[in-house]
Amino acid sequence: MRTELLRRFLTDRWSVVALAFLLAMLLSSLLNGSLTGFEATATSSDTLIGPSPVHWLGSDELGRDSASRLMFGARSSLLVAAGSALAAALVGVPLGVLAGYFGRAVDAIAMRIIDVILAVPTVLVALVFIAALGPSTTNMIIAIASASAPQFARLARAGTLEIRERDFVLAERAMGAGHLTIMVRVVLPNILAPLIVQFVVTAAGAIVVAAGLSFLGLGIPPPEPTWGGMLQQAKAYMYQSPWYGIFPGVVLTLTVIALDRIGASLRRAMGSTQDLGRASASAPGRGAT
């Protein structure tokens, strides 16, 4: 079954391209400067130049190589993307399964809290968290994960509600399986498909929100290069060097497109026609407007 999934995923050419792009990004982020010949934080006197044979994508106000900084910036972007999606899933899924499985009071309380968080735009929840915790990579992950966990909880709850009374679950119960065993070994594997898609969707959103926070100066503090931070700097030098503000956005957008494509193709491969309905509608746009 798993190979069948993989085969169906690989038949979509564009998602293979997307995957290759992300892997290349990951690799280049690990080779600090050895591809471009410049370290990401090394300054020079060539400030704010456009694309050139030496500095492929130009340089910034301190003469640092933009290409190197973009590659290095992929590190924190991908880390925040994976980290916040993982953390959101780890918090949201158990909550949703518990709410769906036990129903009644647990369900009512959990869903009210979730509705409130969903009523607030992601970037706002993240902003409040960052204001509270201070800017750092870990806090950024905590902030975005907190804003994204409700989506996981909602999906997990819906899935659990759907299969809770099905024969194979009842059969497990009749055979004497405990609640925990049923939830982890029976319910969870059966509701996994939409959650995996949501993981990719969250990762893509996290990249945008993280860039938005960095753009506001509330992200990962400098000198560590981030895409959002580069765009924030670029805004100040728009008149001197327009290229400065273009490339980070292009790389960011391509990364998000790649993740979107993989998400869409996974959804198709798993045959999940599950309509996210209001859940996706409650996030009008990417949440970083």
Place this chain on the structure above:
Amino acid sequence: MRAYVIRRLGQFIPVLLLATIIVWAMLFALPGSPAQVLAGEDATPEQIAAIEARYGLDQPVWLQYLTWLGHLFQGDWGTSLVNGHAVAQLIGDRLPATAQLAVLAMALTLVIAVPLGIAVGLHPRSWYGRLTNGFLATGLAAPTFWIGLLLILLLSVKLNWLPAASRFVPFWESPVGALRHTILPALAIALHASTVTARFVASSLSEVMHRDFIRTARAKGASEGTVLRRHALRNALVPTITVVGLQLGSLLGGAVVTEVVFAYPGLGRLLFTAIDGRDFSLIQGSVLVVIAIFIVLNLLVDVLYAFLDPRIRFD
């Protein structure tokens, strides 16, 4: 229907209360107090204590919360910890600017989204269908603030057509000035938001086109244009209202990042300033307003939806 509206309204107050509790809990769980921020980096403990006493920050958190809530019910939203202005006044001043931006942005969103949605919905495999799909994927992935930056680069820096930083010029005072100052941020939002809306239009349109009543209309000899306008679009646009309403709701709460990019004086930038300066009373007040607006819009959307589509019944 009426029972449904009443029940939804009944949920309004508890949800708002819950929201305030969550925000309070978050803000007070954090290291570093607002008094510390107000007093500055190198304040003596005595100075901090004095400030805490003055703003009631030395009270237990639950007591502070209840006091705040009590004042709120009497119409007193408190004063900004940073500049001493009344919170209600500060928010009230920004609301028109945000409303103007939100309305213009939504209008542009619809203008862009509906034709694109129709193109993809009717002919997804055609060359323009594919092209539009590519645009939609790009627009969805590109963050609004970057789109905004590109628009500034092109229309302000290169062509010098529009001001790079926006002021709030009320539409009723100077329609042209208002457009000049609001169109850039509105366009930045619309280019992103329309991709979501267009996908909704496309998917509901392509679904509707396979229904029996469309075949009936065609069989009766109606032209394709009439089928599209009179039969298909009317039905396809109903679900779109949901997403447009929710988008409007979130925009009315202030487009934080976009407003900061364009230095647009709306609710979003107010909230950003408040969060940046740890202006607790202002954060409380504005978050409350943002959530209230969103919930009200949500309710309106659901009611409108039921009104437009009588098949929908809420139990």
